Structure formats: structure tokens, C-alpha cells
Amino acid sequence: MLNVFVAGLAIGMVFAAVALMYNVMYSTSKVLSVTTGHLSMLGGVFGAYAISILHLHWSIGLLAAVLVGAAFGWITELLGVRRILAKSDEHLWLLSTLALATIVQQLIGLWWGTEPKPFPRLIAQDFNAGLLDQKFWLPIIITLLMALGLELFYKRTMYGKVFMAMSEDPFAARARGISTDQIRQMSYLLSGALGGLAGFAAGQLTFAYFALGLTLTLNGFIALAVGGLGSNIGALIGGVALGLLNAFVSHWFGGEYQQTMAVGLLLTVLLVKPEGLLGSRKLRPV
Amino acid sequence: MKYLSSKFTQLFIGILFCCSIPIWANDQYQIHIATLIGIYWILVSGLNLVVGFTGQLSIGHVGLLSIGSYAFAILAGKLGFDPYLAMLVSGCLGGLCGLMLGLPSLRLPGFYFAMATMAFSLIVNELVLAQGELTGGGIGLAGPLFPAPFESAIGFYYFVLAIATVFTWASLNIVRSMWGRALISIRDSEVAAQAMGVPIFKAKLIVFVFSGFAAGVSGALFASLQSYITPDTFVFELSLFFFVCIIIGGKGSILGPFLGTAVLTALPEIAAPLAKLGNLFYGLLLLIVVLVIPEGIGRLAEMLIQKIRPRLVQTEPMNPDFSKLTRTLANHEFKEGGQK
Amino acid sequence: MSTTPSSFEWEISARDISKKFGGLTALDSVSLSLRAGEVHGLIGPNGSGKTTMLNLLCGFYAPSSGQILMNSQDLTSLTIQERAFLGLGRTFQKPRLLPTLSALDNALLGAWIQTQSGFLATAFSLPFVRKEEEKLAELAKETLQGVGLGSVLNRPANLLDHGQQRFLEIARALVMKPKFLLLDEPAGGLTGNEILLLRDLIKVIKASGIGVLLVEHHTDFVFRICDRVTTFNVGKMIKHGTPNEVRTDAEVIRVYLGA
Numbered sequence: 001m002l003n004v005f006v007a008g009l010a011i012g013m014v015f016a017a018v019a020l021m022y023n024v025m026y027s028t029s030k031v032l033s034v035t036t037g038h039l040s041m042l043g044g045v046f047g048a049y050a051i052s053i054l055h056l057h058w059s060i061g062l063l064a065a066v067l068v069g070a071a072f073g074w075i076t077e078l079l080g081v082r083r084i085l086a087k088s089d090e091h092l093w094l095l096s097t098l099a100l101a102t103i104v105q106q107l108i109g110l111w112w113g114t115e116p117k118p119f120p121r122l123i124a125q126d127f128n129a130g131l132l133d134q135k136f137w138l139p140i141i142i143t144l145l146m147a148l149g150l151e152l153f154y155k156r157t158m159y160g161k162v163f164m165a166m167s168e169d170p171f172a173a174r175a176r177g178i179s180t181d182q183i184r185q186m187s188y189l190l191s192g193a194l195g196g197l198a199g200f201a202a203g204q205l206t207f208a209y210f211a212l213g214l215t216l217t218l219n220g221f222i223a224l225a226v227g228g229l230g231s232n233i234g235a236l237i238g239g240v241a242l243g244l245l246n247a248f249v250s251h252w253f254g255g256e257y258q259q260t261m262a263v264g265l266l267l268t269v270l271l272v273k274p275e276g277l278l279g280s281r282k283l284r285p286v
Numbered sequence: 287m288k289y290l291s292s293k294f295t296q297l298f299i300g301i302l303f304c305c306s307i308p309i310w311a312n313d314q315y316q317i318h319i320a321t322l323i324g325i326y327w328i329l330v331s332g333l334n335l336v337v338g339f340t341g342q343l344s345i346g347h348v349g350l351l352s353i354g355s356y357a358f359a360i361l362a363g364k365l366g367f368d369p370y371l372a373m374l375v376s377g378c379l380g381g382l383c384g385l386m387l388g389l390p391s392l393r394l395p396g397f398y399f400a401m402a403t404m405a406f407s408l409i410v411n412e413l414v415l416a417q418g419e420l421t422g423g424g425i426g427l428a429g430p431l432f433p434a435p436f437e438s439a440i441g442f443y444y445f446v447l448a449i450a451t452v453f454t455w456a457s458l459n460i461v462r463s464m465w466g467r468a469l470i471s472i473r474d475s476e477v478a479a480q481a482m483g484v485p486i487f488k489a490k491l492i493v494f495v496f497s498g499f500a501a502g503v504s505g506a507l508f509a510s511l512q513s514y515i516t517p518d519t520f521v522f523e524l525s526l527f528f529f530v531c532i533i534i535g536g537k538g539s540i541l542g543p544f545l546g547t548a549v550l551t552a553l554p555e556i557a558a559p560l561a562k563l564g565n566l567f568y569g570l571l572l573l574i575v576v577l578v579i580p581e582g583i584g585r586l587a588e589m590l591i592q593k594i595r596p597r598l599v600q601t602e603p604m605n606p607d608f609s610k611l612t613r614t615l616a617n618h619e620f621k622e623g624g625q626k
Numbered sequence: 627m628s629t630t631p632s633s634f635e636w637e638i639s640a641r642d643i644s645k646k647f648g649g650l651t652a653l654d655s656v657s658l659s660l661r662a663g664e665v666h667g668l669i670g671p672n673g674s675g676k677t678t679m680l681n682l683l684c685g686f687y688a689p690s691s692g693q694i695l696m697n698s699q700d701l702t703s704l705t706i707q708e709r710a711f712l713g714l715g716r717t718f719q720k721p722r723l724l725p726t727l728s729a730l731d732n733a734l735l736g737a738w739i740q741t742q743s744g745f746l747a748t749a750f751s752l753p754f755v756r757k758e759e760e761k762l763a764e765l766a767k768e769t770l771q772g773v774g775l776g777s778v779l780n781r782p783a784n785l786l787d788h789g790q791q792r793f794l795e796i797a798r799a800l801v802m803k804p805k806f807l808l809l810d811e812p813a814g815g816l817t818g819n820e821i822l823l824l825r826d827l828i829k830v831i832k833a834s835g836i837g838v839l840l841v842e843h844h845t846d847f848v849f850r851i852c853d854r855v856t857t858f859n860v861g862k863m864i865k866h867g868t869p870n871e872v873r874t875d876a877e878v879i880r881v882y883l884g885a
Binding site: 456459464465474478480483484612616621623624 | 708722731773
Binding site: 096218225257 | 341343345390394396397398400401402404405406408409412413415416522523526533563565566568569570572573576577580
């Protein structure tokens with residue numbers, strides 16, 4: 001039973017990480033990007049590539065994962081968001097980020113292959129480590145650090161406060177001389193870097209798999225919606241709830257109904273509290 | 287009066303052209319492609335009303351296609367029902383599932399709705415695999431043929447053509463009517479739609495259920511054409527394909543998405559390397575269209591004409607006829623409509 | 627069934643309406659009424675709550691307290707669409723038209739509340755659907771000709787100039803055969819000539835028995851054609867009466883018309 005709990009907690013933290021990334025990008029652009037899950041996928045794939053194939057040290061692998069994630073985050077903003085926000089059609093960014101997500105998924109599939117490949121051990125550890133296996137604890141710890149880091153960033157640093165200002169009132173922010181374009185770029189870079197990190201940490205759990213992006217985009221979104229758009233604590237709660245639900249349902253009923261259960265959870269929460277558990281009613285998601 | 291208008295004449299000419307295809311087609315394979323285009327178009331014509339006219343970004347219709355296909359394969363294949371009846375039931379089942387999907391999700395804002403539809407398509411696949419006894423699980427099911435004269439390739443082609451014509455005609459009727467205007471108002475200005483009394487959720491739901499019915503029928507025909515279906519056929523990327531057909535064809539058009547469907551279905555057959563890179567190509571195409579010509583390739587022609595011979599906003603003074611207005615306001619009696 | 631306007635005693639009223647948005651009080655216990663066949667002007671500086679009032683009457687907002695009534699029927703809990711069916715038509719501060727559709731199609735949208743044809747009936751193009759479409763098209767066409775847009779029936783709305791768009795919005799509302807027409811700053815951006823046409827148009831609408839609420843900035847325009855005028859300031863009503871009474875009121879002059 002404890003096994004199931006830890007496994008669920010771990011995968012839940014991966015979902016929570018994606019939800020955190022959604023929040024970071026949403027705060028400065030009011031856009032929910034379909035590429036969010038793919039940023040993590042890239043972290044896992046490139047991390048595995050650097051370490052297993054190129055036989056580089058894991059710190060280089062980590063760097064590669066973060067850099068690739070940041071780069072794709074930057075591309076998302078450049079191609080998927082910037083030009084689109086200038087036009088008046090609301091839903092165009094859904095199409096552009098969907099297109100980018102498809103493109104990157106297909107390219108990775110062609111290059112890396114369509115089979116999930118194992119992610120290397122980062123710390124020397126027996127494969128029978130059971131509950132203490134790093135494949136569970138790496139994502140849990142990294143996601144918690146991410147959440148804490150973001151909290152400190154928003155509350156204690158200048159840039160963090162600028163982010164929050166922009167999310168509250170972009171017009172006022174611009175009027176105060178803040179370059180909202182630059183801030184938005186930065187937030188996508190940051191989100192991408194975090195994604196790379198999260199994907200790298202979760203690699204041993206999820207494997208390096210080209211199709212992971214879409215799964216994470218969807219499940220990360222469910223975590224976000226359940227926890228409440230705009231709330232980082234909500235992201236953690238939503239992610240953990242989803243992860244645990246997944247794990248226990250699979251344990252009791254077999255793994256065949258995972259997606260169904262996940263969406264069931266989402267719909268139940270949305271029916272009762274449409275803005276999510278900790279979401280603010282004011283924040284109208286686009 | 288309406289039948290003299292150009293859209294229906296275009297449809298008629300198009301049908302004539304399509305009827306002639308088996309005559310000059312080179313081989314069975316080309317007829318197969320033409321039939322596949324027709325089958326996809328049946329689904330896309332319904333989805334077009336949802337995406338292109340009502341502005342609801344549904345990316346999960348492959349799930350409804352799958353439901354239609356499996357329903358047909360089970361009813362007509364496994365259980366030996368009459369294929370025509372099975373097809374009808376598949377359509378109704380598709381409509382019912384459209385209702386079940388639409389009820390909770392159509393009230394959600396754009397991204398939420400899109401994710402819900404995507405999740406739906408993944409759930410359908412999950413359930414198909416899980417209910418192995420019914421659906422053959424990963425192995426799949428055979429899709430039976432229709433009885434004579436539709437069991438031959440050419441015969442089936444004409445059968446699909448006939449059904450596709452009915453759906454196209456129905457779409458045209460909807461689009462050029464009060465309903466069409468109501469749907470477009472939901473897409474372009476929900477505020478105006480509300481002020482004019484359009485029941486937004488109900489209208490979205492009705493169109494969505496109709497698109498589910500079309501997908502169900504399409505699924506039945508698809509199972510028959512492919513003669514064997516497995517869950518691998520109904521991947522999310524197929525939903526993306528349908529969606530791209532509509533977006534590149536242009537919103538607010540019937541001809542555009544039809545040409546989009548025809549071209550995108552035939553393309554991998556003509557350009558072999560595209561077959562492997564299919565999904566990458568659709569992603570690139572979608573990105574280019576969204577960034578450069580969001581109105582769709584259908585509008586590209588208009589845009590080029592606009593550049594060559596710009597049609598300026600002409601200003602002529604307004605010339606009211608107030609006595610006519612007085613008569614109009616007094617005369618036409620108000621009869622309350624029923625579309626609440 | 628032809629009736630003379632004055633035999634209809636329709637009245638729409640807002641009673642003791644307050645509207646708060648979070649901490650901001652947009653309207654503070656205001657009342658307003660609009661009778662059939664009158665033109666009622668609603669003026670006030672920016673942010674005084676005029677458009678909020680209009681939106682409350684139509685149902686786009688729900689009041690924090692107070693009631694909206696049509697004669698004795700309580701509208702407060704009715705949706706926007708239900709009020710449209712009861713005879714409330716409106717235009718918007720910035721015209722909300724369907725840019726890709728023609729002027730005729732845009733005006734026809736107003737006929738939705740008279741549409742009997744269901745979705746399936748329309749899909750199969752049943753004869754009564756076609757007849758209804760023809761009848762409603764005739765109504766829309768005549769209305770457009772009446773307001774002066776007869777020459778641009780088939781032009782897409784995004785190719786119409788601003789004045790034409792404003793008149794198109796009014797025509798669309800008229801096609802609804804409303805009892806009340808709520809106009810949100812209809813003179814905004816119009817040329818002098820167009821304002822004169824608008825004035826005559828409103829007179830014709832009033833003569834047909836429709837009650838017109840005119841939310842406006844052009845105070846001259848308002849005083850010239852209104853039967854009654856109400857002035858708002860910072861969410862409160864400061865004066866209500868005939869145009870002369872309002873125009874000469876000291877408070878109104880101080881707050882709005884300038885010293």
C-alpha cells in the first residue's frame with residue numbers, strides 16, 4: 001500500500017510541476033500553452049541522450065535538459081504567443097501552441113524513436129531500492145523545491161514582483177515602464193527551464209518517451225484545473241490528488257481506466273467549483 | 287428561389303464531377319482514396335459546423351469516429367445485424383456520445399473545452415482496449431461490407447458519395463439560414479448573440495450532437511472501407527488531421543474545408559515521403575496557416591485579390607426612407623419564435 | 627393585428643438598483659423608468675454608471691440589490707435572452723456586428739426571436755423553413771432600406787463605414803420588433819449629417835410606439851429629442867425631469883455641463 005502511495009505521490013508531483021509551469025506562463029500572457037507538457041518531455045529525452053548516449057556527466061545532462069527546455073519555451077513564446085497576442089482572435093494561440101507541440105513531438109519521435117527508452121540512474125542506487133528509489137524521490141523533491149523557489153521568486157525578488165504586477169494588471173505594468181514583451185519572454189524561458197529540470201528529475205519514472213508531452217500537457221492541465229488556475233499551492237494539491245487517484249485506481253482496478261478516472265476527477269471538481277479548489281473566482285481562464 | 291443561388295449549383299456541379307471519378311480513375315486504389323475522402327468529409331462536414339461556424343475548438347472527434355466504427359463492427363460484424371441499421375445506430379450512438387461529451391464541457395472556456403475533447407478521445411481508446419471481449423482489444427475487429435450493389439469498390443464509392451451529398455446539403459441549409467447566422471454570432475460576438483436571444487449553450491450542444499451523429503455514420507462507413515479496425519487507427523493525431531482540414535480550409539466556409547480534406551487525404555498518397563512525415567507536416571501546416579493566413583487558404587485568394595485590386599471602404603451617404611420604416615414598424619406583426 | 631402605439635402601456639423600470647463590483651460601487655440605489663413611445667435620455671460624465679445601468683436592464687449584469695420590472699413582471703432573474711424575447715432591444719457602445727456577414731445577414735440576426743424553424747427542419751430545408759426565411763428577409767430588407775442602408779444590403783459588415791455600422795446595429799435591433807430600444811452612445815463617431823439622420827430616425831422609432839433609452843455624451847443631441855432626461859454622477863442620480871429642467875439644474879451644470 002505504501003508503495004502505491006509513494007508511486008502516486010511521485011507521478012502526482014510530476015503533474016504538479018507541469019501545473020506550476022502553466023501558472024508561470026499564464027501569469028504573464030494569459031495563455032495556456034499546449035506545449036507545456038512537451039517542455040518536460042524534452043528535459044527527459046535530452047537528459048537521457050546526454051548521459052546514456054553521449055556518456056557525459058549527469059550535471060552536463062541536467063544542463064542540457066534545462067537549456068533545451070528553456071530554448072523551446074522561448075520558441076513557444078516567439079512563434080506561438082507573441083504574434084498571436086497582437087491579433088484579436090482569442091483562440092488562435094490554442095492552435096499555434098497545438099501546432100508547435102505536434103511539431104516538436106513528431107521531430108523527437110523521428111530522431112529519438114517512438115519507444116520509451118530508459119533514463120539512466122543519476123545517483124548510485126540499487127534497482128531494488130523500493131520505496132526509497134530515487135525515481136520517486138527526485139521528482140517529489142525537485143517539484144517541492146520548484147514551488148518553494150517560485151514562491152521566493154515572486155515574493156522576494158524584483159523580477160518576481162514584476163511578474164506578479166504584470167499578471168494583475170498588464171496595462172498598469174506597461175504604464176509603469178515595464179516591458180511586458182520582455183517579461184513575457186522571460187517567463188516562458190523560465191517555465192521552459194523549469195520544465196527541463198522537472199523532466200530530467202522525473203526521467204527514471206516516466207522514461208524518455210516522445211509521446212510523454214501530450215500526456216503531461218493533459219494531466220498537468222487537470223492538476224491545474226483541479227487545484228485552481230493561478231495558485232501554486234493548488235497546483236501541488238491538484239497534482240498530488242491526481243497522482244494518488246491514478247495510483248490507487250490502477251492498483252485496485254488495473255491500469256486500464258487511468259485516463260477515464262483522471263477526467264472524472266476533473267469534471268467532478270469543475271462541476272462543484274468551476275474555478276478549481278484554490279482558484280480565485282476573479283481569474284477568468286480564457 | 288434559393289435553389290437558383292450559386293452555392294447549390296456549385297454543389298450540383300461538384301456532385302456530377304464526383305460521380306464521374308470512377309470512370310477516369312486509374313485503379314482500385316484511387317477509388318479507395320476517393321471513398322476515404324468522402325468518408326472523412328462526412329465527419330468533417332459536421333465538425334466544420336462546430337469549429338468553423340460556432341468557433342468551438344474540438345480536437346477529440348476521432349473518439350466519436352472510433353465509437354461509430356466499433357459500434358458498426360460489433361453490430362453488423364459480430365452480431366450480424368443489418369448493415370444499414372447498424373450504420374444508423376452508429377450515427378445515433380455518435381450523437382449520444384456527442385451529447386454526453388458536450389453537456390459538461392461546452393460550458394467551459396476554450397482551452398478547458400479543447401483539453402476535455404482531447405481527453406475524451408484518449409478515454410475512448412482506453413475503454414476500447416479495456417473492454418477487450420467486446421471490442422477485440424488490441425487485436426481489433428473486422429468491418430463487414432455492405433450488401434450488393436455496394437460491396438464492390440465502385441458501388442461503395444457511390445454509396446458514400448450519396449451519403450456525403452446529403453450531409454453537405456444539410457450543412458449548406460444550416461449555414462444559409464437563421465441557424466447559420468446564430469452559430470456565426472456565437473463564434474464572432476457572443477455578446478451580440480445573447481442580446482439577440484440566441485440560446486448559446488443549447489445551440490452549441492445541438493450542433494455538437496449533430497457533429498457526433500455525422501462522426502458516427504462516418505465511423506461505420508470507415509470500418510467497412512478499411513475492413514479491419516484496431517485501436518491504433520484512432521489516435522489523437524487523426525483528430526488533429528480533421529481539425530487542420532477545417533482550419534486550412536477557412537472558417538465560415540463549406541467548400542474550403544472540403545478541399546482541405548480532399549487535398550490532405552490524397553497528399554500522402556501522391557507524395558510518398560509525406561506518408562511517414564504526415565503528422566509533422568500537419569503540425570507545420572497548421573502553424574504556418576495560423577501565423578500567416580489565419581483565415582484559411584480559402585481566404586488566401588481573397589487576400590491576394592485585395593492586394594492587387596484593393597476594395598476600399600466605400601462611403602456613400604445613407605438615404606433613409608422614413609415613411610417606409612414607419613410602415614415596416616407598424617405592419618410586420620411580431621410572432622414569437624420557438625428557438626429559445 | 628394593427629394597434630396604435632398609445633394603447634400599449636408598457637413600461638420598463640429599474641427600482642432602487644445598486645451594483646457593486648468588488649469594492650467599487652457603480653450604482654447606488656438609483657431608479658429609472660422608460661415608457662412606450664417616449665425617448666428618455668441618460669447622461670452623465672464618464673464612470674457615472676450609465677452603461678452599467680443599460681447593461682443591468684438588458685441582463686448582462688445582475689443587480690446587487692433592487693429590481694428590474696416590465697409592467698408588473700419581475701425581470702431581475704431573467705437571462706439576457708429571455709429579456710430579448712420579451713421585447714428588449716439594444717445597441718452597443720462599440721458596434722458588435724458579424725464582420726464576415728453581409729448587412730442583410732447581420733440585420734437578419736435580429737429576427738432570431740421570431741424564428742420557428744428548428745435545427746433539423748432547417749437541415750432538411752422543409753418548405754415552412756424556406757417560407758419563414760423569405761418573410762424574415764423581407765422584414766430585414768425593408769428595415770435596412772428604412773434606415774438608409776438599402777444600397778449596401780450585400781456588403782460585408784467589415785466594409786461598412788462607422789456610421790453605417792451604427793445604423794446597421796439599430797436596424798438589427800428594430801428587426802426584433804422590440805417594445806424598448808436601449809441605445810448605448812449611438813452618436814459616437816458620427817458626422818454632423820449622420821447625427822441629424824439619427825435624430826430623425828429616433829423620432830420615427832418613437833412614433834411607432836417603441837420606448838427609447840438614449841445613453842449619450844452629446845448633451846445637445848439629448849436635450850433636443852428627449853421627453854425626459856436623467857443625469858447620473860458617480861453612480862447616483864442627481865437630476866431627473868424634462869430637458870429644460872435638467873439643463874438648467876445647478877448641480878447638473880456644475881458636475882457635467884461645465885460652469
